[in-house]
Amino acid sequence: MKKRIVAGMLTALMAVSMVGCGGASSDTADSGNAGSDAGADAGTEAAADGDVITVGFAQVGHESDWRTASTKSVQDAFSADKGYDLQFVDCDNDSAAQIEAVRQFIQDDVDYIVIDPIVSTGWDTVLTECEDAGIPVIVIDRTIDDSDKYVSWVGSEFMNEGLAAGTWLKDYAEAKGISDLNILVIEGSNGSSAQIGRTDGFKKIADAEGWTILDSQDGNFTQDGGQQVMESYCKSYEGQFNVVVCQNDNEAFGAMDAMTAAGVSYGVDKDVILISFDACKSGLEFVQSGDINADFMCYPLQGEYCADIVQKLEAGETVDKQTFMTEPWYVAEDILPSITYTNNAGEEVTEELVVVTDAASQASY
Numbered sequence: 001m002k003k004r005i006v007a008g009m010l011t012a013l014m015a016v017s018m019v020g021c022g023g024a025s026s027d028t029a030d031s032g033n034a035g036s037d038a039g040a041d042a043g044t045e046a047a048a049d050g051d052v053i054t055v056g057f058a059q060v061g062h063e064s065d066w067r068t069a070s071t072k073s074v075q076d077a078f079s080a081d082k083g084y085d086l087q088f089v090d091c092d093n094d095s096a097a098q099i100e101a102v103r104q105f106i107q108d109d110v111d112y113i114v115i116d117p118i119v120s121t122g123w124d125t126v127l128t129e130c131e132d133a134g135i136p137v138i139v140i141d142r143t144i145d146d147s148d149k150y151v152s153w154v155g156s157e158f159m160n161e162g163l164a165a166g167t168w169l170k171d172y173a174e175a176k177g178i179s180d181l182n183i184l185v186i187e188g189s190n191g192s193s194a195q196i197g198r199t200d201g202f203k204k205i206a207d208a209e210g211w212t213i214l215d216s217q218d219g220n221f222t223q224d225g226g227q228q229v230m231e232s233y234c235k236s237y238e239g240q241f242n243v244v245v246c247q248n249d250n251e252a253f254g255a256m257d258a259m260t261a262a263g264v265s266y267g268v269d270k271d272v273i274l275i276s277f278d279a280c281k282s283g284l285e286f287v288q289s290g291d292i293n294a295d296f297m298c299y300p301l302q303g304e305y306c307a308d309i310v311q312k313l314e315a316g317e318t319v320d321k322q323t324f325m326t327e328p329w330y331v332a333e334d335i336l337p338s339i340t341y342t343n344n345a346g347e348e349v350t351e352e353l354v355v356v357t358d359a360a361s362q363a364s365y
């Protein structure tokens, strides 16, 4: 790849793309999750030119079904037959290792760096090093909140996921005639923007409604973590809770095992209303069977969006600073057609609730 050309135009591109940045509000038209074909075709053209593009990808880890799908998506988008040499590092949820991986990419003089940041802060120094080396950085999934030295971000509006979950619970409890909500939350990895956004969004509704959040602990986005936290909750809050919010599906799978072992029933018309995030295939199967009441999708297939950004940069085009994934909300029962809430951009939105069918769960990742 023509590294010098990209390095030369990086400063100008970043100056353009930073306009409107600075917060999770939507300053870019909704992607509709439809960016894949352009990236795939452009990558094939690069391969035909015989000009290999090197990309370093510092991935969070391998903690969930979501993460597995994300890794595969990026590996597929930057495959050798599309003209890429992908250097993949699984950072195993270790922030220091992730910074080191980025520094190694700089040393290896890759053409582009893709980062899915484990935590949202602590990035400015290493991103300055990337900038000084003339290597464009693309951020996916989670956000970096203390630096704007990256060309583009592609991911989810986590705050809206939390707001939607809270709003759904409010409307659902009302429809079911449940007035007293006592809630346990199993959070995702502390300091990640996914954990922060989902926690803050849900809490905003909980505070407004006067619900009791009995406890909120880190389950690290893993099945084991979800199970361990739920085992402890079942002992500490025996008979006191009727809602469990898990911040991803794998935590929900662990929490279900723990509740079953403790004799607590969950799902449609059971002891506990169970809410989850991600909407992976297994998660949606549990929604369909009525074990999970509602599942708020987080869309992981962002690889082709990255490839599309790389190809635009190769062509000297400007790229959007932010691209938001489109994410449906899934439910087990046909009780509420939609929810209406004020999103993180301050807009009142009405969003459809999708009752899970075979087709929906099989179409998921």
Ligand code: AHR
Pocket (backbone or CB within 6 Å): 063, 064, 065, 066, 067, 141, 142, 194, 221, 247, 248, 249, 277, 278, 298
């Ligand atoms: O950052 C996205 C979150 O991280 C997903 O919800 C979770 O499954 C993953 O590990």
